Amino acid sequence: MKDLWLWIVIAVVLVAVVAGLVGNRVGASRRRRAGGAPAAPPVAEAPPSPEPSSSTATAPEAPAVGRAVAEPDVAEAEVAPQLERPEPVAGRLARLRGRLARSGSPLGARLLAVLSRDHLTDDDWDELEETLLLADVGAGPTGEIVEALRTRVRVEGVKDPAAVRELLRSELLAIVDPTLDRSLSTERHPGPDGSGVPAVVLVVGVNGTGKTTTIGKLARVLVAEDRSVVLGAADTFRAAAADQLETWGSRVGVPTVRSDRDGADPAAVAFDAVRQGRAEGVDVVVVDTAGRLQNKAGLMDELGKITRVITKEAPLTEVLLVLDATTGQNGLTQARVFGEVAGVTGIVLTKLDGTARGGIVVAVQRELGVPVKLVGLGEGPDDLAPFDPEAFVDGLLGD
Template identity: 60%
Template sequence: MDLLYLIALIAVVAVLAIGAGVGLLVRGGRKQPPAPTGGTDVIAPPPTEVEAPAETAPAVEVPEAPVLEKPEGTASRLVRLRQRLAGSQGGLGRGLLSLLSRDRLDEDTWEAIEDVLLTADVGVAPTQELVEKLRTRLRVEGGQTVDARTVLREELIALVDPDMDRRLQVSGADGTPGVVLVVGVNGTGKTTTVGKIARILVAEDRSVVLGAADTFRAAAVEQLATWGERVGVDVVRGPEGTDPASVAFESVKEGIDTKADTVIVDTAGRLQNKAGLMDELGKVKRVIEKQAPVTEVLLVLDATTGQNGMIQARVFSEVVNVTGIVLTKLDGSAKGGIVVAVQRELGVPVKLVGLGEGADDLAPFDAAAFVDALLGGS
């Protein structure tokens, strides 16, 4: 009995021992959460989603609009140019006044006066005419009692002829633009003159189209295009070597289509002794006039060329009926008398004078102001 009891007790103990071991195995297999380390729950934000950069279109370079220049007004341009003319041409007037102010006006003095005038390119016939009038007035009006400067001024103004119509004909009729044809030999400053005239017209609020008909010189076309960009006017051009007449035709057509006030056509520098080139210039004028009349033909002359300029003037006048003269490079020389000579030769007025390289160094010609500048006055 005691043996059976002992066996039963051992069996119960064995069962309890096995149960305890199983319980320990189960608890050791679970992963217990860590104990909190602080009194505040920290909730980490969810990870931020980083967006991939959107594909951007390549940057397109936008060309800057050209800065338009504001041309100088006519009034201020005239004041400045008169001052410059007085500084460059005053030597001629001073020379004449010095001779006329002598105590005795003998034959040697009058011959010296003639020499001064001829050197200034006044021309033989106008010089003789002026000297004769001066001799008569100074003798008849009292010699020493008369103001030699006043007499000289009055006679020079008469010689330059203040009654000539010097207005630029830049307006058309019946809805067509005025057409200005600019001609002259190489080196006189034609293309530059075209650009400067455009500036004058723009300053007067006129719409302008430029025609680059000097198609045999790429530099001339580019130069004119630059002038157009500076003041904001259209420039009609063609490939190098294009028929100049076709460019002139298209220029006038553009002026008509856009209702421009004025079309200015630059032409190639023609050699006056080349008949073929001169014939071509006549063709340019004829082609233009199929659409609109040419209202002004300006001959650009270099004031320093003297009698050679007179030869040029005669030939161009025969081909295209010149209506006005532009004298360039009048600064820095005492050749102001060319104004008188060329007007007498052609019977047409000097309408514009150029006195420098600046963009606004071109102004309408005024007879009295010109003579005052020659005499060093205002």
Template identity: 65%
Template sequence: MADWVLPVLIGVVVLVVGSLALLVPRRRRRALPPAAPPVAEPTTPPTGPAPPSGEEPVETAEPSRAPPAATAPELTTPESVPSRLVRLRSRLARSGALGQALLAVLGRDRLDEAAWEELEETLLQADLGLEPTTALLTELRTRLRVDGTRDPVAIRATLRELLLAQVDPTMDRTLATARREVDGTWLPATVLMVGVNGTGKTTTVGKLARLLVAQDQTVLLGAADTFRAAAADQLATWAQRVGVEVVRSDRDGADPASVAHDAVDRGVADGVDVVIIDTAGRLQNKAGLMDELGKIARVASRRAPITESLLVLDATTGQNGLRQARVFAEVAQLTGIVLTKLDGSAKGGIVVAVQRELGIPVKLVGLGEGPDDLAPFDPESFVDALLG
């Protein structure tokens, strides 16, 4: 009997121990908390380290980035003068509304008084002025009556001849920008740029510098507009683009005459060909500011004579531009005019009016906002462009 009892006891013990082993893991699994539902991945990666377990995540700010460093304007090569003239002629010809309006009336089968009044109105609206308009139409009526022609080509040729006479191709339009020797010292040509606010004077200074550099001349700019905070910076930007230097004050409101003198003095020392002095935009009814402009001219000329005093006029201002020109002519001894915004659409007559009023020539014209949209004024090309 003892032989079979021992194996039975051993089997019972093994069965009990095995059952206990199966029961303990099941109880432990029941004691664990239910699993959390799956969480979607964030659409953007966290910007900082993960928070410790059990703590709320903290948003971290995007690391600050320093603004990109300001870069100097790119140095560009100015367009050649012949290329400018071709482009400007083309632009004028595309917008020659004045000539088109005149030729449309003159091409009619019958020129009655109403037609001549229409011609007069067209010329006056183009700012030609009353006296030039009267003179041109009187001569035109006489020529057409004597010739007795209705040929459009002949009429256009007559109109071209009369318009060209009004623009006056005999006026000297050269710029005095050549260095000269005085008592053994080489002096730069000094160009004084004047005009009221809004005519694009500082921009024209930069464009003139590009024009002269395109003609292989060395240029120095003088920032004598010390009242407008951004004027010197604007001029410096133009200078960097064309590779020339600027003389400027280190503070706003400095004496503009002193800046002009320093610019000319620097020009003599550096041996440059041309010094261009930008002045503050003046209102023609501000007597004190106009007197100051006279002071700039006097002080700057102590070191080297002023060879050009150019008035910058907006061609679209019409008769108001003529009033400005009269006042500046009394103060700055003008030698020439720069007409900006001369798009040829309706205001081409201002060329005749301002020259007739002051007896000085239009020397430069601007037709756009581009850096090379400034060129010497050519009367024949201008009239041909107006007539299409």
């Protein structure tokens, strides 16, 4: 009897197992017929990659197949600054002539108007003399011009306007003196030890005359003539002077030697500039100086020290005095002091086109006995030109 119950239990278990297997198969078959698919087994999530540190280099991500690769942004790429190419020097004096003529300068117009009168009285000659004095020609040169004109008008009996103009032109040109050597000494020359040394140009003048700006423009003149240049920022008492000079030089690829601190020894900066120019084999070193005119003794000491220190490396070839043409006769006081202290070899007149008193050219040459070599024609970067007496006089008289 016990054996019978055992077989019954075994049979029930077997029936239950078979029924479960059949049910699973049927369910799977129904899901396939309904379009279902078994779910994919879960995949373990990968841990996030660590951020790269600032000191480690990371390789660029490989582009996926079929995906367009973005071009690098040109605007974001670092582009070297484009150096400026200064204008040629040759055509600059034509602008001076045109600007002087358009400025309505009363000098040439009034002189021509007086000389063209039918009969010149003493009052007419007084008016002529007054016109020249107001144009800052100076008392001495004015007397010479008036006397020469009176003689020629009396002897030649000039009345025709064209003849009068030519007469006046010849007298003005003679007083401006076209025979003076107005060339700049900017050629390399042998040094004491036989090696080539650069020309050294020292620029002096009081603050406010446009001295530092003139040096920047002079650098452009030299670059336009294919000269290599180094600038020396020896005006260490005006904080902005070195920055201003460096900005001018960087535009045309000219380096500036400067001190790291304000109030440094100007002679030391000048010496470093000349030494660097000599080491690099440049053609010209242009040195800026402080424009303080506190007293004659202090100015003499400072400029004397700069000169002594510079000449240990290379001789000075030019000392240029920058004067503001609009100051007129007041500029002659400055010119006189710097002429006695610095041994000026040439004059740079700035703002010449902004004044009707062009006679300052004559007066300052007479005062110092040195020629005007460069003139400022305006505020543009290339508005500095070699002085040409004939173009200047023609500009004063107009066409």
